[in-house]
Amino acid sequence: MSYNGRARFEEIYDAYSGAILAYAARRTQDSQEAADITAETFTVAWRRIYEVPPGEEARPWLYGVARKVLANHHRGKRRRRALDERLASNIAGVIDTAMVNDTAEKSTIARALGALSERDRELLTLVGWDGLARDEIAKILGCSRATVRLRLHRARQRFQTLLLEGDLKRNPPTGHGSGRWATARPEQEEV
């Protein structure tokens, strides 16, 4: 049976490009950078279309690529511009219509989230914002589902503690994530 790579790419692009755009927009400081990350992610998918897993397994695969592309983007000079200015602006315009302004800075919840480690924050937002399931997150992070469950549980506990304590002066946000929120940053896996 022949397999049409272009049709498969069109399928995953249609199904998941919006989700990847949202993922990038939530974690970068400007919308054009989010557009770039989305473009790079799907360029990798296009180049590797025959390595994209079948069916809905493409979704965590794409998030995994996007996560690496996002991390690469925070390496300054080493990143490359994926889009021309006009297309990047058009995509940024779409993102801007869906932005929620100011909530993040004012909210106690947001401050607690900001005070967490990058890894905790990434886990919690993958569930809370991106709506990903535990097994999908396991694939994205390259660890077992049990590990994800455990890490999520611990992250959630730390988050609750910060919320309850409300003493964020002693635990200020680290501030080195250059995104609106967390910087996806692949780390060594816990065993």
Next chain:
Amino acid sequence: MHDDEFRDIRTIDPIEGDRLAEEWASSGAKHALFQAITMSDAPPLRKLHRRSPKRLAALAATLAVAATALAVAGLLPGADTPAYAVRQLENGVIQIENVADLHDPSGLEKELREFGVDVQIVPRPVSPSMVGQARATTDALGEDEPVEGLTFGGNDGTKGVFTWMIDPRVFRDRITIELYVQADQGEGYDVSEEVFEPGEVLGGLQCALGEPLQAADVASRLSSLGLTAQWEVLTAFETDSDGGTYTTQPSAEVPNGQIISGYAVDGHTVRFEVLPDGQAPPDWLKPRLSDIPCSKEQAARWK
């Protein structure tokens, strides 16, 4: 754990996901990005076993029968295997097939000019995973702009065989196509993918050895693979508003430290950049070994 527990986090989502999805689905930007990716970058190549020359010839013969108006086949030097096939479809579109091994493009350029398409084809020897890809530019558009009327893709699933579709009705400018071809023995690569990407000589090694990837661990495997290393050690970093830059210095010895990048210079030589042990790198400098998440299959190659 129920996702209701994440309700509080959802309240501070900086993006209205549903709204973004709606806007994106109806925006012209979604289609424009799709076009930009599929027209200006690499064509999808299915990674299957390379066909034997006999089968390649059989395929070309089949396509020639299917051609409706005109079919022309170029020959590989010293062989009776078609290197490429050009044909014009009923709708006027010109289709070119079997060009991945095309090192001498003059015949194809001439045939395309007879169709009214002014093309300059520049073969570029590249690292293994990039063979068969192509990049198109025009004088008017410049590099990395999508070229209207030209589509890469539509291959039949065999690596080394793919199709270009050039529509002369919308194609006006002189076009330059950089065709990524397999390097000859000893020939240097013009373009290289990162050496730890799937399909490259050390593809997936980081998945088997784990990251950070130590230079010594990689070095011990190179000779059995017939590879020689060029080591570059990072010596200084400079942080600026856009991230930063770094400098390197060649090292004759295997450095003690972690590899932050590597790429093949040719079929037998790989250049590695190494962050020495004890150096605290700035935030913006992280290893870039592969854009593809590790899988068991990648790691299995090295067991």
